Amino acid sequence: MSLELFLDNWPNYLIYFIAYVSALSAFGCNSIFWLRLLTIISSSCFVIYYATIGTEPLWLDITSESLLVLVNAVMLTLLWYRQKSIQFTEEEKELYATVFARFSAFEFYKLIHVGHWQTFEAGDVLTKQGKKVPALYFIYNGEVDIIVDNCKKLSLRDGYFIGELSFTLDQAANADVIVNQPTRILYWPQAELQQLLKRNPAMKNALEAMITQDLAKKLRQD
Template identity: 25%
Template structure:
């Protein structure tokens, strides 16, 4: 191995270790993956072209591919999507912690419905759905006593969803009421498949409940 080769190897190896060390201090996952991909690239170049240690080179090539795939996936998740105009206030408001992709995914899981002056939730019933008011007013009643009026951007049945307890009040549509509903079992399945998304949704529901209690 020539002196020039030794110098190049020294530079590549130490540069790779420096990048790996730097990656340990990066909290942003996207940039962490980018730096790791660069680090493994240095090790790959050194072992393939200079040290000719092909076993190490192959493994680092695999690590490069894994990190590049993750970079593409993370970028795709964060890439802005077009939000329908009639949903933009919800996205900018209660769902502001969601990416546009997460918001559209969650909305597409639900079903929109319209009722008129009908009971929506009965006291003591076990709720199968989580609901969000889109248009109109929902009246919350218990034993004939008016407790609250809920409108656009407020959830119905979130207490039952969070506590797995029966409904604590009756809910009626004051007039025409449009809402979107999600099957609770489908939402709970997200907790297993996408814990980060579940944490954001749980925060949204908790904030909604807190706002109702303190208002």
């Protein structure tokens, strides 16, 4: 390609470059919102490119890319409407804004839908060392003690998961976890949560990232 030809057509090449980068970025997105938005940007740029690059518009390519724009625009509108119609409690709003921001609003809604809120009292046992853990727990407000071989190792307060190793590795609890004051907890029965995540890989990735971060915080406390 001659320099003169490139200079004459550089706007078209720039549009093609934007379309290509947007398409590549869309493939790497976990969020369905960004995947659809980047696909719209990519296909829109390809429409412009195919309409202007040759002596005549490439109608077959223009039509196929236009259909992609239309389908993704409709689905994005439905997604936006669905997320706008979701109602959270004040507790759930705070959790979404501060802890579960990796999830879209609708993903968080689905997560909350299979979860249960409960206020546990001092002395309540969440897990028993060597026993299967029935649920994944998240401390919203309060405190629990971690006890290994009848020896207290540490206490955990707001923002920590309980039972995450049992959930991710399917193993028995490695400690007793006992509530030491009235504690507000959001918990998910393991079987129901596993089924939800199996159907939603993006949610699974987001939750696993949160659990990894949670484990790192606990290791720094030891």
